[in-house]
Amino acid sequence: MNIVLASQSPRRSELLEQAGVTFSVHVSEADEGLAPEERANPAAAACMLADRKAGVVVQEILDAEKLPSEPTMIIGADTMVVLDGQIFGKPHTPSEATGMLRKLSGRTHEVVTGVAVWGIMPDGSGKVSAGHTTFHETSHVTFRDLSDAEIAAYVAQGEYYDKAGSYAIQGAGGQFVERYEGPLDNIIGLPVAALLERFPDMVG
Numbered sequence: 001m002n003i004v005l006a007s008q009s010p011r012r013s014e015l016l017e018q019a020g021v022t023f024s025v026h027v028s029e030a031d032e033g034l035a036p037e038e039r040a041n042p043a044a045a046a047c048m049l050a051d052r053k054a055g056v057v058v059q060e061i062l063d064a065e066k067l068p069s070e071p072t073m074i075i076g077a078d079t080m081v082v083l084d085g086q087i088f089g090k091p092h093t094p095s096e097a098t099g100m101l102r103k104l105s106g107r108t109h110e111v112v113t114g115v116a117v118w119g120i121m122p123d124g125s126g127k128v129s130a131g132h133t134t135f136h137e138t139s140h141v142t143f144r145d146l147s148d149a150e151i152a153a154y155v156a157q158g159e160y161y162d163k164a165g166s167y168a169i170q171g172a173g174g175q176f177v178e179r180y181e182g183p184l185d186n187i188i189g190l191p192v193a194a195l196l197e198r199f200p201d202m203v204g
Contacts, residue, residue, distance in 0.1 A: 002072040003202060006057040011170070012077060012190040019192045020203045026060070028053040028076065034087075042082045046114030047134040049078035054116040058130060061120065067128055073202070074118040079189045081165030082110040088165045094155050097166035101154070101176075104165065105146040111139045111165070111187045115195060135198070137191035139182030141169065146176055 003023035005012060016023055030053045038045050054076025061068065081088040083103060091097035118132040159173060160166040167173030169180070169187050185192045196202055 001201060002068060002070060004057060004061075004072060004074045006054045006074055006076040009077075009189055011168075011188050015185050015188060015190045015192045019196060021192075021196075023075075026057045026074075028056045030056040032078070032089075039087050040085075042080050042085075042087050042110070042112050043114065043136045043138065045087065046078045046080050046112050047116065047136050048114070050076040050114040051116035051132065051134050052076070053078065054118050054132070058118045058120065058132075062128070062130070067126070068120055068122055070122065072120040073199070074120070075195070076116040076118075077113055077190050079111065079113040079164045079186075082112055083107060090162055090164055091160055091166045094160075097155050097160040098151055100166040101146060101151045101160075102148075104143050104167075104176075105151075106143060108140055108142040109165070111141055111182075113137050113186050113189065113191055115191065117195075117199065133198075135194070137183055137186040137194050139180060139184070139186045141180045141187060142178045143176045144178040150176075 003021060004026050005023050006026055006028040008027045032049055034045055054074045057074050088100050091100060114136045116132060116134045120128050120130050122128045157172060159168055159171050169177055183191050183193060
């Protein structure tokens with residue numbers, strides 16, 4: 001089986017590699033924008049964006065001159081930090097990252113990752129069929145109280161960039177975490193254990 005990760009995230013690649021999954025990366029250029037009404041349900045929004053990312057890659061594969069000759073699985077994912085129902089995406093500026101971390105200080109927030117899995121099945125006659133499913137995982141992360149100096153020093157490191165909620169639990173941002181509940185791999189960006197539970201054939 002060919003396995004394709006529809007994400008440029010090195011963290012998601014590392015998680016799959018650590019689990020023993022052999023895969024290739026096909027970066028999706030899907031639109032990650034959300035309408036206001038879509039932001040009202042973070043779990044559904046995360047699944048929708050994951051499905052959008054994977055779907056773009058599926059379409060590109062199907063539009064290629066040569067269709068897959070063996071079963072192909074495409075995985076898309078989207079991770080969101082949620083506090084009081086508000087979605088914290090990836091910050092665009094240091095000041096935006098600073099604002100997010102101040103709001104998260106001393107509070108418990110949710111980390112929701114939506115996952116979409118598409119399957120492309122060739123029938124041996126030059127045609128293929130496709131199907132897909134989505135699921136999400138939720139973890140809870142509690143930050144200790146952060147000082148303005150700590151936040152400023154962390155933001156100056158630049159680790160916040162391209163991170164939902166402006167921090168990386170597996171990096172220097174882990175110093176902010178008082179405790180967490182739920183899967184760590186989900187907080188990092190891809191609930192691989194849950195994925196393998198649903199699709200054990202991904203390994204081997």
